[in-house]
Amino acid sequence: MKKIIIVHVVLGLGLALPPTVVAQGKPKPADTGLSYADEDRDWGIAPTMQLRTENVSAPTPRQITGGRVVRTVELQKMLAAKERPYLIDVATGTHRTLAGAFWLDGAGAGNLNAEQQKRFLKAIASFAAGRKNRALVFLCEDAQCWLAHNAARRAIAASYTNVMWYRGGVAAWRAAGLPMAQADPFAW
DSSP states (O other): OOOEEEEOOEETTTEEOOOEEEETTSOOOGGGSOOOTTTTOOOOOOOOSSOOOSOOSSOOOSOOTTSEEOOHHHHHHHHTSSSOOEEEEOOOSSOEEETTOEEOTTTTOTTOOHHHHHHHHHHHHHHHTTOTTSOEEEEOSSTTOOHHHHHHHHHHHTTOSSEEEETTHHHHHHHTTOOEEEOOBOOO
8 A cells, every 4th residue: 555645845935835745655756846827738839939929828838949947836946045036027918926026018029119129128138237147037927828938038039048937927826826916017
């Protein structure tokens, strides 16, 4: 008979994640931990280097070329570290977002004009304080939102080397019961 234990995970922000059942004696692969709100769902969409200009509310790939995908548990740990990443929410419309995120309303559109592109790059340069290796995490509503993917692709194309895409976005953060705040747009 297999023994079952309940594991309570407590991460850096002092918040406990919901308990997880783990079969004793059978190690759980490190890359399969907890996930929320489809953040790990595979719709079979191939990674692309192209910006999505139409149908931005559609299934996304599980990877981003030139950057990396970050999941809820990992992001929570990163936010408890000494040097926190900058959270950049690029969703459109009034909403609640992750506590501490900067909201660049509309910055994830796939068809920014030259002036908007220039303002976007200026905004992320200010977050990065001139450091191309500064951790930048782009997010939007959920795993069916291309806006954060687009914004992350722009940062990657601008030679930022520590670009992350929080694919699960606001929906995954909310499903994990983590701190949210009313978003106020950052002027960009």
